[in-house]
Amino acid sequence: MSCQNMQHQWTKYKDGTLTDAEVEELERHTEECDECMNYLQNLLDEEEIQPVTASSTFDQEKAKRSMIRAKWRQRFTNVLTVLSAFILLWLGGSFLSAIYYSFTPKGEYLRTVDKAAIESALPNIYVQNSRTETKPFFRLQNEYTLYKEIGQEQKSVGQYTFHHLFERVTNVDKNFLNDHYNMKLSFAYPERVKKEKDASFYQKWSNETWGALDQLPEGTVSEIALSFDQAYTMEEIEEKLSSTLSSDISPVWYALDTGYEAKGSDTSNPLVDLTSSFGFPSMLELPFYEEKETFTDEERVVQLLKLLADNERTVQQIRWMNPDELQLTNRYKFVKKNGVKIYGIVLTGPTKELLKLKNEPSITYSSLGEVELWNWFTRPTQGTLH
Template identity: 30%
Template sequence: MKCEETRKKLDAYLHGTCTPEEERAIEEHLHTCGECGRYMEEHLKRQASPDADPAIPELSREEQRKIVRKAKWKNRFATSIVVFNIFIIISLISMMATGIIYAFIGTDANRVIQTAVQMTMPNVYSDAGGTNIKVFFNADLEGSLQKRVGSEERYVGKYHGKMILNHLNFSREWVDGRYDLDLYFLHPQVFASQQEEEKESYRRGANETWEALKMLPEGTVSELAVSLDDVYSFDEMYQILKDYDVEIVWYAVDTGTEEERDSHLLSMGETLWGIHEYALHSLVEEDVYQEKGDGHIREKAFKNGLALLAEHERWAEKVIWNYDETSIKDIQKYVDEHGVKCYGAVLTGPTKELLKLAGNEHVIYAALGEVDFWNWYNKDAGGALYH
């Protein structure tokens, strides 16, 4: 029944003179039409006014009010059902749209986070990251943070990212609530520019590291950051370190920005850039399973990493401490002109094998990181549980 017909039959309905079919049709219309419900209420008010012709008994008027209240509540309930159904439909549509969007954005964001972490944190990398799709274009990112000490990968924390479309909020969660920065580097140009007294203080610092390695027992493995007397290509670094039973896990790369800091020792957040061995698998397409050699692949990986961060600078600045967009562009220009050269590396292996580097003429500084029990062998099986 339409609005016009309902209003014509309203008096007959209130007096109870409609047919049962007409009553049902009017009630169904009142349940869904708020405008006619309000019209009915105004009609009753006019009937109840002192000037109105008392055509309807008082009792009938009370019953009419009940009818109006019932119609109102049914109308509100029906409206709520409609709104709820619309909300469910919108939520489902938004979830599907969000899933489609983050199938691309989520993968890119995780790559940027992992690349930024492993290029600015010595010997820290992320080997896995996932995207948890939410509704209304929200998503949660999460991945593990690890490092290598000896032959074992050690879990040191995880990262969290919350995304709303292209906006990223980023945080790290470390094991025991913190991550100790023990790996420091000394750039050779910075060392050469110092007075002899300053140079001697760095030599003393390196000697303390060598003494600590002497005191550690034979059955241990360690993590060591070594700084070299000049900048070298990847292949040249392999030649310098080829006679030692150690593994290079992270390379400190010369970017032309190392002399800009007040602090001469460089660590995370202090213009320290590099490349982790693990990152090669995600930043280049070539076969990178050789332990040594293929320096051109490492060069390509570093340049590809810089290009990825420059392309997604809004995400990169959330991950990198003291992020500077201009700095990345300057670094890209610098390595294009000078090549990708290294002035240091994070090494891991048997403690006493690392101690032999004290006699290497190219090593000008060393910093000791973590130490663990002997694990310098290949296990038949292994793994980890995180949940």
């Protein structure tokens, strides 16, 4: 049965007494009313339509065309409704994401976490450029360009892209230049050195490093990692270096004693490389906290460990180590209790200047990283085109 509003019109339609104006009204209504369209379909199927008046243009063929148009119009309306709802939902989700990440501290907090996770894991790697993109439905994408310092120049090594849902990292895309990153730097943890049965093991490899520095020409700059006979404070490390090196050479990254370097399933490995080392850059920054607080160098490192412990899932996405061996909370507690102690550093500078550390008695192991042509000078201007 047709809808009640048009019942009288359908009666006149079957009797053939509709005027032209009533025909147009019924046609428009039928295109929009499922009930009337179905009623018309039944009439057509049963061939119950009476001959129309001469003035009427609403004949059977036109009725069929109207019904077809009505069906397509309804389909288009349904598609348009779905698309409109999707667009509104997408815009609403984008607006809510912008509010959530841009107008609250959460966006800055996540960028601080991402940066800390990268720079604490990769010796002499730091984040310089970043790009943030908020996405609908409380998603955030942070893209970071990774650099390392060789001499006085910064060298791009790749990009990390963090994907967040609320405050949870869902994935990290790692894109290194040439699709890989060479692990050339390594450290020797003091306790492992003392337990090594072959006393010449570390000395042998250190001699390789010093020999390479000796063979390199004067006009080069190098990157080396040095390990010490015990963990020292940052001030003690500075004193040792200042007595040998020129004042413009200082550590660019510190290997931090977190109490777990001699533990875990990989204790048979005599070296600590970037798969298991924890440390921090010389220019450690924690933007989320430093807008509100002032830290000493040691307090900033302790806060770094706490930040990592509070965001273990993010650290897991960065690290090449067994998640069970992260022990971030225990590492944080160890550093907070015992203070910031350093067992290794990364230096970069003129090759022959670094060679002066060869006879430093507290150095137990050294490894050679990148070597570049001489760049130990200041340019009036420089930049990069993309």
